[in-house]
Amino acid sequence: MRRTELDPSAGPGAAFGVQLRRSREALGLSQVTFGKQIGYSDTFISCVERATRNPSYDFAVKSDKALLTGGTLELMWWSLRHKALLEGFPEYAAQEAKAAEIRHFELGIIPGLLQTPEYAKAFAMAAVRRGSVTKEEAEERLEFLASRQRRLERADGPLLHVVLDEGAIRRPVGGPAVMRRQFRRIEELSERPNVTIQIAPFSLAEELPFSKTVTLLTLADRSVLAYSECQLRGFLEREVKTARSWERAYHHLQVEALSKGATLEVLRKA
Incomplete structure (x- = not known):
């Protein structure tokens, strides 16, 4: 079967799928072997790599560990939760x-990459008080920021x-x-x-x-x-x-x- 080649600029899902495929292939792993390592079917992995299904947070974290990508896939997963984020x-x-x-x-x-949790929360809660975002969206923004900051620790x-x-x-x-x-x-x-x-x-x-x-x-x-x-x-x-x-x-x-x-x-x- 001819595999689908994705354009990573097509959107966050496509970017995640391309990164996942490239990281998996760089280690010489088939979808079947990789799936067994992280507890997911090769069908699901194929769907994620073609951006026809969204990965779960658990999938992103386990993939990071198995593929030695150092948190990159977790960070890209957060970008899929774009509802709480600024458009673009x-x-x-x-x-x-x-x-x-x-x-x-x-x-x-x-x-953001330099902010303490207290500083970031002050801004997030101000946005909630203004009605710009909901409390849940503000919390998602803070979690996403923390995941971006963790990459600096590596x-x-x-x-x-x-x-x-x-x-x-x-x-x-x-x-x-x-x-x-x-x-x-x-x-x-x-x-x-x-x-x-x-x-x-x-x-x-x-x-x-x-x-x-x-x-x-x-x-x-x-x-x-x-x-x-x-x-x-x-x-x-x-x-x-x-x-x-x-x-x-x-x-x-x-x-x-x-x-x-x-x-x-x-x-x-x-």
Whole structure:
């Protein structure tokens, strides 16, 4: 039987299926053998790989363990639970799960990958009070964020470069105690060899190259994807010209932003 070749950009389900198939075949496992290892039928595995059935959370976790994918499939599973997420974000999250390098600039708030649970919860509950999301959706967002953060804990986690707008550390989210714990968290993360964190001070003024939050993902094949958001949805940009333009702007931003030492000094005085 001729197998179905999926386009991973077709959606989160297709991206999950492609990643599952590639990981399984990289270990030389048939669907039957793999199914016996994780307790699922080869028919179900085939359906998941063709994106005709959605995987369960249990399936994603067991597959991660059997295929040595280090949490990537679990993270991609969360992107399938897209109801609670900003439109367009699941597609980004599926690519983030595979990225070798993440470069991020954030305006106004601490980026999700750096947030403490208390800081993240303060934002999530504010959205509930505004009626933007339900409590259940807010809880799903927090669980999804935690799964994204866990990838940074792995030995083979991605390189992460973050430039924070100074406004992110001046905005007292959740109160003084929450902010103190958040600053300590940033200090702890900055000590990791795969993490670089800088502050873009207010003094950059008009030299700040971005007027919105942006992310650049470098994949294993060295291709670069660009991502940004508006109030209602996120946009994953695959156009090479756009990605290169943002890369140039990001390089400028890193040069102009505070050094690691100066950044930590600002955090300690905040």
